Amino acid sequence: MGSILLIGEPGTGKTRLILKYMKYFDRVLWISTTESAPTVRRKFNNHNSNIWIVDTHTWDQQVKTTPQDIIVNNPLNLNEVSIAIGKALDNLKKDYFVVFDSISGLLLYHTPQKIIHFLRNIVVRMESDGSSGIFTLVKNAHDVQTQTSITLVFQNIVELERQINSDSVRRLIKIVRASQYVESEIGEMKITKDDVAIPDVLDQFIKAQLGIR
Numbered sequence: 001m002g003s004i005l006l007i008g009e010p011g012t013g014k015t016r017l018i019l020k021y022m023k024y025f026d027r028v029l030w031i032s033t034t035e036s037a038p039t040v041r042r043k044f045n046n047h048n049s050n051i052w053i054v055d056t057h058t059w060d061q062q063v064k065t066t067p068q069d070i071i072v073n074n075p076l077n078l079n080e081v082s083i084a085i086g087k088a089l090d091n092l093k094k095d096y097f098v099v100f101d102s103i104s105g106l107l108l109y110h111t112p113q114k115i116i117h118f119l120r121n122i123v124v125r126m127e128s129d130g131s132s133g134i135f136t137l138v139k140n141a142h143d144v145q146t147q148t149s150i151t152l153v154f155q156n157i158v159e160l161e162r163q164i165n166s167d168s169v170r171r172l173i174k175i176v177r178a179s180q181y182v183e184s185e186i187g188e189m190k191i192t193k194d195d196v197a198i199p200d201v202l203d204q205f206i207k208a209q210l211g212i213r
Contacts, residue, residue: 001132001211002179003098003123005151008160009139013171013191015043017160018099018134020196024212025049025097029088029133032057033105037069049097052088056081057105076109078118089125097210098126098133103150104141112149119153132210155179156209160189173198175205 008014022028028051032040037055044051052068056075065071068091070084089096100122106115119135126133137150139159151157157176162169175185187199207213 001127001130002156002209003126003132003154004134004156004158004206004209005154006134006136006158006160007139007147007151007176008136009162012139012160012162013189013196014136014160015101016191016196017173017189017198018101018136019043019047021134021206021210021212022049022097022099023047024207024210025095027092027096028052028099029054029085029092029096030099031085031101033075033102035101036063037065037071038063041066041069050092052092054081054084054088056084075106078106078110078114081106082118082121085122086125089129094129094131096129096131098122098131098135100133100135102136102138104136104138107142107146107150112146116149116153119150123153130211134210151177158206173202175202178205179209180205 006014026049028049030040031054033056036058037053040053054070056072058071059073070088072081072084074080156179159174159176161172171189173187173189175182182205184201187202190197
């Protein structure tokens, strides 16, 4: 079990790739810093997982939520965010899948140093619970030093890129950092209506890091 940092600009397919692997888990925590809990739930379609959402985006707005949605009224208080995450993980117990979408949302309010400490605590909790997760970071939304500092928390980093030509769009998936040998570190990613297709060697690498058999 392990964690992956997924980097990419908006529109590169980060959410679609996450949903591809989320379907393998029965228990999920989705931490949202850029969308409300109801908006996030609309992404899941037919996922039958036990899904908890920690919403740090809505603040104190009146939104329709479920008992498994935890609204953080003050994301400026990282301790409040940590308590909300801990409550959700206590309910999920173990063998869960964490989606943190996105680190960039909290970097609007906090220094990289505070976020690094905050992320390390989540990663340690996940590892002790025998669980895994994917954390996202918006590429080019931060200065190079900030982005580099955040990447130090993760042993596995995957980057998505979209290349737009005059008559086509090509998407690439790259292994930027890996905790184990990967035979091929770059490949093409194709998004269809119902799935995301990536080369088998990259698919197997991601599954291995997330503990998917």
